[in-house]
Amino acid sequence: MDLMESIRNAWRLAALFGLLVAAAPSFGEDAGIFDEYRAMFGDDNPAVFVIDEGEEYWFEPQGPKNSSLEGCDLGLGPGVVEGAYARLPRYFADADMMMDVEARLIFCMRELQGRPSEEIQGYPYSMRGDLGTELEALVAWLADQSSGMPIAPGQEHAKEREFFTLGEQLFYYRAGPHDFSCATCHGQEGKRIRLQALPDLTSHEGAAGAYSAWPAYRISEGVVRTMGWRMRDCFRQQRFPLLGVGSDVTVALQTYLAVTAAGAPMMAPGLKR
Amino acid sequence: MKKRVAQLLMLASLAGTGLTQADTLPEALGSSFEAINHVDMGRLQRDPLQEFCSKPRGQAGDSAMESALRDEAMASVVFPAGDDFIGDWARGAEVANNGRGLQYSDDPEAPNGGNCYACHQLDPAEVAYGNLGPSLTGYGARGQSDVMLRYTWTKLWNTHAYNVCSHMPRFGALGILTEQQLKDLMAFLFDPDSPVNQSIE
Numbered sequence: 001m002d003l004m005e006s007i008r009n010a011w012r013l014a015a016l017f018g019l020l021v022a023a024a025p026s027f028g029e030d031a032g033i034f035d036e037y038r039a040m041f042g043d044d045n046p047a048v049f050v051i052d053e054g055e056e057y058w059f060e061p062q063g064p065k066n067s068s069l070e071g072c073d074l075g076l077g078p079g080v081v082e083g084a085y086a087r088l089p090r091y092f093a094d095a096d097m098m099m100d101v102e103a104r105l106i107f108c109m110r111e112l113q114g115r116p117s118e119e120i121q122g123y124p125y126s127m128r129g130d131l132g133t134e135l136e137a138l139v140a141w142l143a144d145q146s147s148g149m150p151i152a153p154g155q156e157h158a159k160e161r162e163f164f165t166l167g168e169q170l171f172y173y174r175a176g177p178h179d180f181s182c183a184t185c186h187g188q189e190g191k192r193i194r195l196q197a198l199p200d201l202t203s204h205e206g207a208a209g210a211y212s213a214w215p216a217y218r219i220s221e222g223v224v225r226t227m228g229w230r231m232r233d234c235f236r237q238q239r240f241p242l243l244g245v246g247s248d249v250t251v252a253l254q255t256y257l258a259v260t261a262a263g264a265p266m267m268a269p270g271l272k273r
Numbered sequence: 274m275k276k277r278v279a280q281l282l283m284l285a286s287l288a289g290t291g292l293t294q295a296d297t298l299p300e301a302l303g304s305s306f307e308a309i310n311h312v313d314m315g316r317l318q319r320d321p322l323q324e325f326c327s328k329p330r331g332q333a334g335d336s337a338m339e340s341a342l343r344d345e346a347m348a349s350v351v352f353p354a355g356d357d358f359i360g361d362w363a364r365g366a367e368v369a370n371n372g373r374g375l376q377y378s379d380d381p382e383a384p385n386g387g388n389c390y391a392c393h394q395l396d397p398a399e400v401a402y403g404n405l406g407p408s409l410t411g412y413g414a415r416g417q418s419d420v421m422l423r424y425t426w427t428k429l430w431n432t433h434a435y436n437v438c439s440h441m442p443r444f445g446a447l448g449i450l451t452e453q454q455l456k457d458l459m460a461f462l463f464d465p466d467s468p469v470n471q472s473i474e
Binding site for chain 2 (some may be wrong): 096171179195202236242
């Protein structure tokens, strides 16, 4: 069995398990017809094609240095991709920064390939109906490389613990013309907006269900969306300005979520409405 | 406000160099967001009420401060001239159904919506309603007295007059909806002909 085949098989198993979990009421983010629609996909998640694409990007020499990302250290050593996503966000001494997967990829593209950060930051996420972006594909592949592994973000370094606290403060930060914070919608159990069920991200169960399922293939948009995109779009709905890719706010909030979700297995890329 | 925006912008330019990482909440906000379309960085600045209501895990705030904020919210309410509260329920239904307004993806020239169905049940025929707030179906049967009208107007204008740290937006006080839109919503809630006050078989 070649590598691609084994990746696909592993993915199918993970996707099936993910569907079972998604069907359980305590984990289900989407209710009703979306569950039925999702069930129609069976164990086929269109994200498998994006995962393949992400792997190709990883090994493709690019940029002024004509180098691949193979030497990129995602926290477990240069080139180690298996299990790396599940350990993010974490502190990276070489950058002296807390980073999520997106910040780290942009860092590696700059350091290893000589590509300016703006190249990715200017167009990180695809528009509705577009083909996916390189960042989305890489994140999908890396998340798949952690599928089934427990979420275990770094909390040893002082900066890691500091970012957990910062993330919690941000989660409750009410501002803007509508007075919304993350907690407005995601601070109680059993709530929904219109028909859309809202995970309670302050509980382990709620945070685990949500954090483990991103990145996800979004049926309504036909593309893979990342956790960074999810954060950016939540803030748009909060009536805040544009959230930067790999920014301190997104990294801190993901740290808060990942720590709250710690121990639960990664199930990404998931499948969403 | 202008000075605070300037501070945020200065922090943003510092962080943009990639040499530092934020240690504090204001630094993180300033370096992580950017103004886009009609949405500026001033949106991130909290007023005293927002700051009071940002405590993690529902931690209790200072009770004197809470009373002061409640009083301030009550004093902020502007009632319509001649206590003319009731507009057109059909237009109110549109306001309740419209979830757009003030997002950077929205047309700033178009009227804002109240997005009431995001959180409340209203017209019983509309099944796509949220449950972050209580059901308001049959609201007119709660009474039509002047006290009830003034109470409801106050809730819409500035909900914190009754419940400090309620999740509901301040539709009047922060100018999300116009006085006419609020009157139309009042009609949607109170008018006996409004679908909110009809039973469905």
